[in-house]
Amino acid sequence: MGFEAKRLCKLALGPVLLLMSVLAMAAGGEVSEYNMEPGVTELGHRIYDLHMVILIICVVIGVLVFGVMFYSIYYHRKSRGAIPATFHESTKVEIAWTVVPFFILLAMAVPATTTLLDVYDNDAAELDVVVTGYQWKWKYEYLNENGENVSFFSNLRTPQTEIQNTEAKGEHYLLEVDEPLVLPVNTKVRFLVTANDVIHSWWVPQLAVKRDAIPGFINEVSSKPTEEGIFRGQCAELCGRNHGFMPIVVHVVSKEEYATWLSTKQSEAAEIKELMAQTFTLDQLMERGKAVYDANCLACHGANGEGGVGKAIAGSPVATGDLGHHLDIGINGVPGTAMQAFGGQLNDVDMAAVITYQRNAFGNNMGDIVQPIDVYNHKKANWRS
């Protein structure tokens, strides 16, 4: 036995060292393609360490158990003339291999518990961001104690042409958005995560955050990134057709940059308010409308209004019919279908622009012009949200 045991140890050591060196290399790279990301938070590093410790314990146990098994497979084979022993049942051995793993587990439970308790610590957050999952986009809202809240939607930016393979795929294929979440570095951010329709899950590996977004409930989770950079993630809970197409991009910037960005956003919001009072020409609305359409409608209704998941817009009875009805569908959606209520997602300028666009593009040529004030009035009378 003693000789066999020594031999086993030798056999076991090789693969363990090999695996550890492979994983160490993996950890050294920028974005690993085959291991977990330690990321840019202190908790993320602790989670990574926990993951590695348990992985290595498992590998060592595995190598020992499989070592014994393969030894047996080689030396105790019938073709080598092995005579079977008859031993079986040993209470002592059974107790040993029940108790020893129990203590190994106990040793694992200690760091797991302390890390978990710290993950759950949401106190002393310096910034609150409400994250709302929609089919199939994210909405971010910065809760400001002084000054106005800033909120915006974040849509997939990858064009359909790349997804349908008619154009070469960009470097950040499927992991790029029109408006990223911007966060200040070295600031503990508390995310209040919820959803508008079905369950989503907000996951950014490098921030060590994954929390389900559940309609009607608010989950909280915190992260304190200590490095600036761009971090990408995805929705992690199956949420319907475009579950794979609602990425998350987070820009972590210096505190000064963040302050500048925030005030730009606030003045943009004020600008929109001003725009809402203005009257636009058809050309202005068409230009803005195309941008809004491409970001919000195209995924379901097609680049040329030909339809897809959604109905066709080119020549549709809605886009070429009663304007009030068309506005109503844009604002309130169609319950029970994938057509969402965009009244809360698009501002009145964008809504006016996109309705105008839909009525005049794709050969619809209705000549209608919808102004922000029309949207405002329609909402006042008919908005059900």
Place this chain on the structure above:
Amino acid sequence: MVDHHHGDHHHGPAKGLGRWLFTTNHKDIGTMYLWFSFCMFILGGTFAMIIRAELFQPGMQLVEPEFFNQMTTLHGLVMVFGAIMPSFVGLANWLIPMMIGAPDMALPRMNNWSFWILPPTFLLLASTLFMEGGAPQAGWTFYAPLSTTYAGPSVTYFIFCIHVLGLSSIMGSINIIATVMNMRAPGMTYMKMPLFVWTWLITAFLLVAVMPVLAGAVTMMLMDVHFGTSFFSAAGGGDPVLFQHVFWFFGHPEVYIIILPAFGVVSQIIPAFSRKPLFGYDSMVYATASIAFLSFIVWAHHMYTVGMPVAGELFFMYATMLIAVPTGVKVFNWVSTMWRGSLSFETPMLFSIGFLVLFTIGGFTGLMLSIAPSDFQYHDSYFVVAHFHYVMVAGAVFSMTAAVYYWLPKWCGRMYNETMGKTHFWISFIGFNLAFFPQHFVGLAGMPRRIPDYALQFADFNMLSSIGAFIYGASQILWLYNVIATIVAGKPVHDAKVWDGAEGLEWTVPTPAPYHTFETPPKIDPAHAHS
């Protein structure tokens, strides 16, 4: 009454289609279960091939995202409820009466019924693919409200199917419990029963306990969809997370329902080809029972990210970690059984060793997943997909494959082609690992599960994974061919004990096993240990 016909006492099967429609014979019903589950294995496998073909490269090539979601959903449902579960019921039907010295199952008519409601149910489920709006697409876990208020009309058919499948499972389980408790041959005490019988007895209790819970979950869905209730909608005072609690209260025991009979099979085969008794029979029984008990108190480890209070999170983490103890006991016992045996490596043994190695790897990743803080990074990623395919495919399916090769000669009196069997094993083993090992990597690197398209850094491993899946899928055709060739023209076997190391009553009846066995109970040597 005067007996005019000599054949009446030992009549064979009826002729024609009626034999199969009206049969109450446990062997016939077992055979039907096995063939049906194989058909479902092929169907579910086809869905998997479509999934892997779409994931071969980044970009959408073959299917639309909604069809992709239908494929992942149906693949899971068909494999779990159509392939794996019925296959082990088929095995139980064939083997439990022969292993405990009973003439048949305790409730033969119900046995017929519990099988025959399955094929129409799966036909109905598969037919939803052709409905407007397509088949269910909320995943095999069908979380509300995606599966309720946001689902297409097929959800109602799906709910009906789940109810009928539950009915079938409960009837099958009651039958097994009744058979094992009442029909053991004199002297066949509980602690002498083969481990396969033990694991199935415990599994049957699990099924009876949790299938009604699933029925409750889908009934609440039905109410939400059609009768205006709000069990799973916060807007009406309900809670979407309630669905997950109820589902996983069923779902976690369900994964042990799948794996425990697989443990039983391996516990029969490893001693046979080690030519040495199972190392710790008693502790294997206790470990199985402990796993079954623990399976009821760990469900929320599937839900670490829903935002449970930290106390709940800790409880489920500790309880889940504990499962490693009885599972470890099982693995150590199998390895100790092989230690200093006289091993030979026929196909059933190869698949059992494959099971042992790969299931253990799945167990390790399971332990990793149990650690709640790390799970925040693993959850709903491909790491989880890799984990459960290691336990479901390399666990349950490998063990089932081993079982078919092991008992096939007893069933049909012909020997399969060993070279072809071994080839099947090696292709399966390589294909399986090529398909699922890289999924650990992409999962850790951040690829979510259930997505039809992915970022470019995941491309290489996904292509490997698809190639592996195609290889694994193709190798099953070899299996089918080998089994059919054996039944039709295999080399006849006449020894009652087909394998020199095999133990148990099923090896005392003639080969092939006659239509009726143990019409008079066998004598069990009281000194003889369990088999």
